[in-house]
Amino acid sequence: MKIASWNVNGVRARLDHVSGWLETNQPDVLALQETKVMDEMFPFDAFKPLGYQVSIYGQKSYNGVALLTKKIPTEITKGVEGFSDDQTRVIAGVCGGVLVINVYVPNGQSVGSEKFDYKMSWLKHFYAYLQTLLKVHQKIVILGDFNIAPADVDVHDPELWKNKVLCSDNERRWLNQILDLGFIDSFRLFEQEEGLYSWWDYRAAAYRRKMGMRIDLILISDALKKECIKSYIDEVPRGQDRPSDHTPVLIELS
DNA sequence: ATGGTCGATAGTCGA
Numbered sequence: 001m002k003i004a005s006w007n008v009n010g011v012r013a014r015l016d017h018v019s020g021w022l023e024t025n026q027p028d029v030l031a032l033q034e035t036k037v038m039d040e041m042f043p044f045d046a047f048k049p050l051g052y053q054v055s056i057y058g059q060k061s062y063n064g065v066a067l068l069t070k071k072i073p074t075e076i077t078k079g080v081e082g083f084s085d086d087q088t089r090v091i092a093g094v095c096g097g098v099l100v101i102n103v104y105v106p107n108g109q110s111v112g113s114e115k116f117d118y119k120m121s122w123l124k125h126f127y128a129y130l131q132t133l134l135k136v137h138q139k140i141v142i143l144g145d146f147n148i149a150p151a152d153v154d155v156h157d158p159e160l161w162k163n164k165v166l167c168s169d170n171e172r173r174w175l176n177q178i179l180d181l182g183f184i185d186s187f188r189l190f191e192q193e194e195g196l197y198s199w200w201d202y203r204a205a206a207y208r209r210k211m212g213m214r215i216d217l218i219l220i221s222d223a224l225k226k227e228c229i230k231s232y233i234d235e236v237p238r239g240q241d242r243p244s245d246h247t248p249v250l251i252e253l254s
Numbered sequence: 255a256t257g258g259t260c261g262a263t264a265g266t267c268g269a
Contacts, residue, residue: 009269010260010261010262012261034261034269036261036262037262060262060263061261061262061268062268109268109269201258202258203258204255204258204259205258206258242260245259
């Protein structure tokens with residue numbers, strides 16, 4: 001089973017990119033973030049002819065997540081249980097016996113801002129939600145735009161970003177707390193080249209200058225470790241015309 | 255280079 005995640009920064013603006021990528025890569029599951037569209041305006045018709053089911057949790061202009069799947073998922077849930085939130089950031093469902101949790105973690109703007117406080121609160125409630133899910137599910141994949149670079153190796157210039165948003169100790173502490181529940185950052189199960197990232201800011205020609213970060217992650221529960229045979233980043237879409245600022249990340253399960 | 259560029263949307267906000 002091939003499972004992928006991609007922050008598309010507007011699914012309507014990226015229709016050709018996503019359709020083409022699905023045709024080429026044929027994932028069983030593609031988790032999208034920042035779809036930026038209300039449910040009734042989601043471009044269902046673009047994906048159904050390609051053989052994909054669409055499960056969505058959208059809103060106008062901001063946020064929005066979706067699961068594109070070859071088979072209809074079961075047990076679809078939206079949002080973080082126990083956390084009242086008008087921002088649409090989580091959609092989950094069971095695909096091929098695996099609970100797939102698609103997340104768009106808040107960006108946080110800057111350390112100490114109101115949006116950063118919201119990010120911290122969101123992470124706290126998401127952590128509590130995971131604890132309850134772990135009582136029911138063993139095989140879990142959490143994937144999406146985490147807006148957290150796990151370690152300095154995931155940052156193009158760690159000194160510049162030291163204790164800045166996406167890299168601060170408090171954010172990394174929450175990520176590590178989640179990992180301590182029994183999850184693995186799948187990317188680090190395998191030997192990787194240096195300087196592999198999943199996001200490059202549109203500004204300051206960051207992609208051309210290789211100024212990126214790995215903030216799009218696929219966490220797998222311990223029960224899936226033996227089944228995970230591959231975890232990688234597909235940098236191709238980021239180099240295309242009018243790209244998203246993020247590029248897809250993938251895993252393969254045996 | 256302490257700025258820049260996008261998407262959704264209709265003046266800005268958020269990333």
